Amino acid sequence: MTLDLTGRRAAPTLEAVAAAAGVSRSTVSRVVNGSSHVRPDVVTAVNAAIDELNYIPNRAARSLANRQTMAIALVVPEDTNRFFGDPFFAEIVQGITQGLEDSDYVLNLQLASPSSPSEKTIRYLLGGNVDGAIVVSHHSGDDFFTTLDATIPVVFGGRPYHPELHRNNYVDVDNAAGAAMGTQYLIDHGRRRIATIAGPANMQAAIDRAEGWATAMREAGHPDDLLEYGDFTLASGAAAMRALLDREPKLDAVFVASDLMAAGAISLLRDRGLAVPGDVAVVGFDDSSAATSGEIPLTTVHQPSREMGAEMARMLLALLSGEATERERVMPTRMVVRASA
Amino acid sequence: MTLDLTGRRAAPTLEAVAAAAGVSRSTVSRVVNGSSHVRPDVVTAVNAAIDELNYIPNRAARSLANRQTMAIALVVPEDTNRFFGDPFFAEIVQGITQGLEDSDYVLNLQLASPSSPSEKTIRYLLGGNVDGAIVVSHHSGDDFFTTLDATIPVVFGGRPYHPELHRNNYVDVDNAAGAAMGTQYLIDHGRRRIATIAGPANMQAAIDRAEGWATAMREAGHPDDLLEYGDFTLASGAAAMRALLDREPKLDAVFVASDLMAAGAISLLRDRGLAVPGDVAVVGFDDSSAATSGEIPLTTVHQPSREMGAEMARMLLALLSGEATERERVMPTRMVVRASA
DNA sequence: CTGAAAGCGCTTACAG
DNA sequence: CTGAAAGCGCTTACAG
Numbered sequence: 200m201t202l203d204l205t206g207r208r209a210a211p212t213l214e215a216v217a218a219a220a221g222v223s224r225s226t227v228s229r230v231v232n233g234s235s236h237v238r239p240d241v242v243t244a245v246n247a248a249i250d251e252l253n254y255i256p257n258r259a260a261r262s263l264a265n266r267q268t269m270a271i272a273l274v275v276p277e278d279t280n281r282f283f284g285d286p287f288f289a290e291i292v293q294g295i296t297q298g299l300e301d302s303d304y305v306l307n308l309q310l311a312s313p314s315s316p317s318e319k320t321i322r323y324l325l326g327g328n329v330d331g332a333i334v335v336s337h338h339s340g341d342d343f344f345t346t347l348d349a350t351i352p353v354v355f356g357g358r359p360y361h362p363e364l365h366r367n368n369y370v371d372v373d374n375a376a377g378a379a380m381g382t383q384y385l386i387d388h389g390r391r392r393i394a395t396i397a398g399p400a401n402m403q404a405a406i407d408r409a410e411g412w413a414t415a416m417r418e419a420g421h422p423d424d425l426l427e428y429g430d431f432t433l434a435s436g437a438a439a440m441r442a443l444l445d446r447e448p449k450l451d452a453v454f455v456a457s458d459l460m461a462a463g464a465i466s467l468l469r470d471r472g473l474a475v476p477g478d479v480a481v482v483g484f485d486d487s488s489a490a491t492s493g494e495i496p497l498t499t500v501h502q503p504s505r506e507m508g509a510e511m512a513r514m515l516l517a518l519l520s521g522e523a524t525e526r527e528r529v530m531p532t533r534m535v536v537r538a539s540a
Numbered sequence: 541m542t543l544d545l546t547g548r549r550a551a552p553t554l555e556a557v558a559a560a561a562g563v564s565r566s567t568v569s570r571v572v573n574g575s576s577h578v579r580p581d582v583v584t585a586v587n588a589a590i591d592e593l594n595y596i597p598n599r600a601a602r603s604l605a606n607r608q609t610m611a612i613a614l615v616v617p618e619d620t621n622r623f624f625g626d627p628f629f630a631e632i633v634q635g636i637t638q639g640l641e642d643s644d645y646v647l648n649l650q651l652a653s654p655s656s657p658s659e660k661t662i663r664y665l666l667g668g669n670v671d672g673a674i675v676v677s678h679h680s681g682d683d684f685f686t687t688l689d690a691t692i693p694v695v696f697g698g699r700p701y702h703p704e705l706h707r708n709n710y711v712d713v714d715n716a717a718g719a720a721m722g723t724q725y726l727i728d729h730g731r732r733r734i735a736t737i738a739g740p741a742n743m744q745a746a747i748d749r750a751e752g753w754a755t756a757m758r759e760a761g762h763p764d765d766l767l768e769y770g771d772f773t774l775a776s777g778a779a780a781m782r783a784l785l786d787r788e789p790k791l792d793a794v795f796v797a798s799d800l801m802a803a804g805a806i807s808l809l810r811d812r813g814l815a816v817p818g819d820v821a822v823v824g825f826d827d828s829s830a831a832t833s834g835e836i837p838l839t840t841v842h843q844p845s846r847e848m849g850a851e852m853a854r855m856l857l858a859l860l861s862g863e864a865t866e867r868e869r870v871m872p873t874r875m876v877v878r879a880s881a
Numbered sequence: 882c883t884g885a886a887a888g889c890g891c892t893t894a895c896a897g
Numbered sequence: 898c899t900g901a902a903a904g905c906g907c908t909t910a911c912a913g
Binding site: 257262263279280283284288296305307310322323492494 | 600666835
Binding site for chain 4: 212213214224225228229231232256257258259260261262263264265
């Protein structure tokens with residue numbers, strides 16, 4: 200065992216394995232990469248040497264020779280607090296991890312600021328450190344992602360805001376239809392003055408959900424004037440609810456574009472002494488764990504977040520392997536009725 | 541601009557920059573790496589060529605030549621739900637990110653299972669893909685980390701459970717003293733029957749906090765029999781509270797080893813119609829955002845999570861640059877009094 | 882089926 | 898201060 204200056208073992212190389220197995224480096228490489236043109240007994244001998252030496256291929260060397268990093272980036276243009284605060288992301292990450300499980304790719308998480316990724320992140324993503332990227336929670340106003348998309352294969356979680364993107368691979372739900380369904384549920388249950396708390400206007404999903412609410416309202420002959428924006432955080436849900444109540448004390452329902460904002464809205468409602476759903480019915484969106492962790496289980500529009508994550512991974516893998524693939528995957532939503540409406 | 545088969549631009553190399561600037565590759569390399577032995581006008585010319593071509597060094601090539609990856613791993617042996625569910629981790633991550641900001645290192649997050657990291661994670665960490673690692677939330681019963689620690693520099697968030705580790709670099713608080721302080725606060729405020737909800741018995745911090753509670757109780761002449769274990773999740777806090785109430789319906793206070801578990805305990809208490817702090821006083825640990833997001837602001841033992849994260853980053857950076865460094869950093873806790881006790 | 886050799890894009894002694 | 902050359906640890910045509 201060779202020790203380097205700091206007393207740590209020097210990693211064995213292909214060369215060492217070749218010597219131990221009495222074959223050439225080429226052959227070892229073939230075995231490591233599962234080439235079929237190697238004699239079975241040689242495969243056995245090489246594998247024995249690999250186990251013996253505890254050989255792990257050097258990724259840098261491999262990726263230099265290969266021009267492949269076997270890494271993909273998960274880019275989330277949100278600050279840490281929002282990323283960690285919303286269980287929706289946890290489910291997306293789980294799905295992606297699961298979708299990548301059987302592949303040789305590793306996932307590298309890059310948190311970027313919502314406005315614009317740091318110089319460091321940009322260099323990382325553009326500097327050939329990953330073979331592809333999954334971008335979740337895309338906001339408008341930054342064309343870095345257009346550049347990224349022109350550089351490596353990218354799959355978006357949620358239809359990206361920029362329609363002029365070079366390519367356009369995404370996994371999404373029909374946000375407008377889902378929101379309309381949630382709103383219709385309130386209408387069907389006799390609510391009249393139905394407000395909405397929308398997500399930020401620079402995110403496509405937020406726009407679509409607001410639009411779905413407005414459409415359902417208009418079709419039912421109700422006014423679609425009661426809209427306030429949040430930013431998908433708990434606190435912003437409460438703030439928007441307060442603003443809504445100030446504008447229309449007699450509202451009797453609210454469709455909220457995310458469960459987390461809905462939880463914030465409910466806590467404000469209760470602070471004001473309003474009963475949920477007695478006085479005000481609340482319908483959320485996501486069906487994340489935030490829907491069931493509050494005092495009042497949330498009636499909400501379910502989107503299959505975990506499967507969406509897995510699907511993003513699969514789509515990117517297909518793109519990377521050059522397979523012809525579906526480029527736009529829209530998954531179904533459904534109503535989940537609990538206690539808040 | 542060269543286009544490859546898929547229509548993506550081929551990245552410019554050192555070679556190309558050298559040609560554009562009319563110098564050798566060696567010189568370009570020196571400029572890129574900030575060597576001082578280059579003539580100023582040459583530096584200018586090279587930088588112009590770099591900007592012109594939009595050159596970004598190939599990390600794989602660099603790290604092969606260098607034997608440095610300029611990447612460090614953040615390893616969290618927890619499942620996704622727990623990692624995302626506890627705001628404590630968000631703060632640690634923020635701190636680490638901040639501590640790494642001015643360095644050239646990128647952070648790669650590796651979620652591992654609490655029992656034992658996957659084959660994939662092991663190969664990643666041991667395969668020379670990162671120069672060092674920060675391990676947060678270490679559990680006993682897995683000696684992979686001993687191997688990791690023998691292979692690359694590692695800093696632990698929280699004193700690791702295994703005392704026989706090769707090296708032992710960590711950032712922590714004095715958990716026992718903090719817990720004793722929280723418990724003493726309850727004693728000083730006249731509580732008699734004080735229970736505790738501990739963290740998992742395979743984590744050093746959990747053990748130390750339970751010990752701190754027990755010590756304070758014994759010193760006050762109170763029995764230290766009312767202990768139930770949780771696993772640092774909200775749900776486990778509620779379950780432990782239920783068990784405690786079953787054992788001792790007349791308990792009047794509980795010291796809980798994390799804010800998230802405390803929030804779970806409080807919700808159970810309220811379900812049972814018990815007033816907090818009227819009937820039962822609750823003291824938490826962490827002072828994470830979970831302390832202030834519930835209905836009842838939590839009185840808790842504050843630990844400087846963000847600074848601890850930053851400190852872990854700094855310590856690892858020092859280790860990587862070979863600087864002699866403090867290897868054990870214990871940061872202060874303090875009482876934060878709010879409404880729950 | 883197997884090996885020798887070139888090449889991936891950098892860095893870094895070594896000369897000059 | 899600068900360049901030619903070797904080397905980092907792999908992969909992959911090319912011969913055989």
